[in-house]
Amino acid sequence: MNLDRKSGVPYYIQLKEQIRRRITQGVWTAGTKLPTERELSESLSLSRNTVSQAYKELESEGILSSVRGRGTFVEDTLLIMQQEGRKEKVLRIVDVAMEEAVGLGFTIDDFVSFVHVRGMEKKALLSRRKVVFIVDNPEQLSEAHWNLGPGVSLLPFLLSELQGSPRVQERLAGMDMAVTGENNLAEVKVLLDKVGIPILGISLQPKLETIVRIAKLTVGRELALVCESYQFAEIVKLALKQAGLRPTFKTLVQPNEDNLRKVLLECGAVIVAPKFRRRVEKVLPEHMECIEFRFEPDAGSLNLLRGTLLELKEEKI
Template sequence: MPFPIVRKNGIPLYIQVKEAVLAEIKGGVWKAGDKLPTERELSEKLKVSRNTVSQAYQELEAEGVLSSVQGRGTFVCDRDDAVRIENRKDLLLKIIDVAMEEGLQLGFSLEEFVELTSIRAQEKLDFLSQVRVLFIECNREQVDYFAKRLQFDAGLSITPLVLEDFKQNREEMMPLVIAADLVITTFFHYDEVKELLGVRKNVLAIALDPQLETIVRIARVPAGRKIGLVCKSDNFAGKVLLALKNAGLDGIDIKTFTLKSEIDLAEVIPQLDVIIVSPGRRREVESFTNRRQEIIEFVYKPDVASINLLRAALIDIRRQ
C-alpha cells in the first residue's frame, strides 16, 4: 500500500513517514511482532533520504511503538511492550523487586536491603559530582548549549571543547583530555575524535536531532516571508540547512548571517520577518527585533537512547 508522501505541503517528510507508519499499524497492515522494512528499503520505496526514514523510526521507537533489535531489524511492539516502555516506573519497581528477592535469598533482611541500597545510591551520587566529562563538538553553539543541557541532578560538570580549537591547540588542550574520565562527541565526529585521542580515552557518541517543534514551526512559516538564520558559525548554519533538507524543507529560501558586530545585526534583522537563531545568540538577536517578527530558536536535543546510554556509562566509569 503506497504511503501518501506529499513534498510541497509544508509538513516535514519524516513526520509524514511517521504518521504513515502509524496509519499502517492502526489499520492492521503491520501487526504486533511484524518486522518493518529496513531504513534503506523504505527510503528507496518512498524516494526520500535514509535520514528521513531514520528520524521517523527513532520518533516511533521513543514513543514505544517500534522496537529496534541490533542485527535483526525494527519491529512493531505489542500493546504490552508499549505500555512497559512508557511506564518506566513500573519496570523499575519490578527490577527492585527482583533485587530484593535476591537479597533475601542471600540472607539479608529488608531493613538491611533498604540501608545498603541507600548507601550505594549515595556513593554513586557523590562519585558523579566528581566525574570529569569532556564534550567535543564542531561548533561553539552546540558545544556550549549541550555542556549546560547535559548536566544531571548529581551536579555533574561537563567541559565544552570545540573540535577545531583542539586540533589547532592540541598540546595546550591535551591536559583537559587526560584529566577527563569520559569524552563525549556526536556520531558525526566520532571517528575523527577517536583517531585524535587514540586509545587513551573512552569516547562515547551521542545522537543529536533537531527538536520536532522547531522543524514544525519553520514548516508553518507562510510563503513570501523573509527568513534569516543568525548564528555564530558557518558550520552551525550548514547543519541547520542540512537538517531542513532532510526534513523535506530545502525549498524554503533562508539567508544565513554569521554577523558579529551589533551594528551589522541592527542593520540586517529589521529587514527580516522570521529569524531562525542558534541558542547562543537568541538574547542578542531579541534586542534588535520588534513584536511583529517571529524568532525561532533552532534547538538540537540528544535522543532518549543516547541520554540513557550516557547515564549508564557514567555510573560504570572506573577511574585509573
C-alpha cells in the first residue's frame, strides 16, 4: 500500500479505501486475515491509532471483523460489492449537482468549496447530537457502540428505569432523539409522550459472526448460556431459532463461580453476554469455545438513524 502524503486526505481514509480496493479486486477474499495494527503501522510509517481507526470503521460497516486473540479478518466481500454500488450512485448524484452548479455560473472549485463548507457544518452539528438508546434488558446496556458519526453521543438506558420515574423522563428531555427496539417502540412512545423528542424504532439482530460460530459447533452436547437476566436468555434462544438453530441450553443467570465451573464441565461450549466473558474465561475448561452473543442494528436501521439525525439538525438549531 502507498499513501499520498501531500493530498491532504486523512491517512485513515486513504487506508480504508486501499483496503476496500484490495477486497473488490479479489486480492483479499472473505476470511483473509489482515496484518496486525502494529505490522501495518510500521510498514506504512503511520501511528497505530490511524490504522486502528481505519479498521474500526470498516468493522462497524460490516466489512471486517475482529476476533479477540486471533486478529482482524475480511468479513463479507458481497457486502463491500454492494457498498461500491451505492458509492457509484452517490457519485452520480454529485455529478448532477456539479453540473447544476456550473450551469448557474459557478466553477468546479466553487462547487468543491461549497461541499466542503456544508460538510464541515453538518459534522459540527452532528458532533453535538445526543441519542438515548432504550433497552429492556441489562445485557444490552454495554452494546451501544454504533458508528453514528463523529462526536455523536449514544446513551444506553434501561426501560425499567423509565417506567417508574417521571424525573428520569424529564432528564431525557435534553436528548435529541430516542432509539429503541421495534418490540418496545409503542411503550416508549407512551412513556416519552410529554418529553417531546423524536423516537425511532430499529431492528436489532445478532452479529453474523456470532451465528456462524454457533452453527459450526458440534451437535449433540448442550450449550451453557451465561447472562444477567432470563429475558436476555429468551431473546438469544428466539434469535437462534429464527436463524434455524435449535441447540439445547443450560441457562445460568448471574451464576457464582462454583456453579459456573460445575456446569461448564457438562457442556460442549458456552455462549455469554459480553459483560460475563472475563468471569467465564477464568473457569473455562481447556479448549472449550466461548462465544459472545452480541446484538447490533441492521444496516437499514443504522442508515435510517444516521439520516434522521442529519434531518434533525436544521429543525433544532
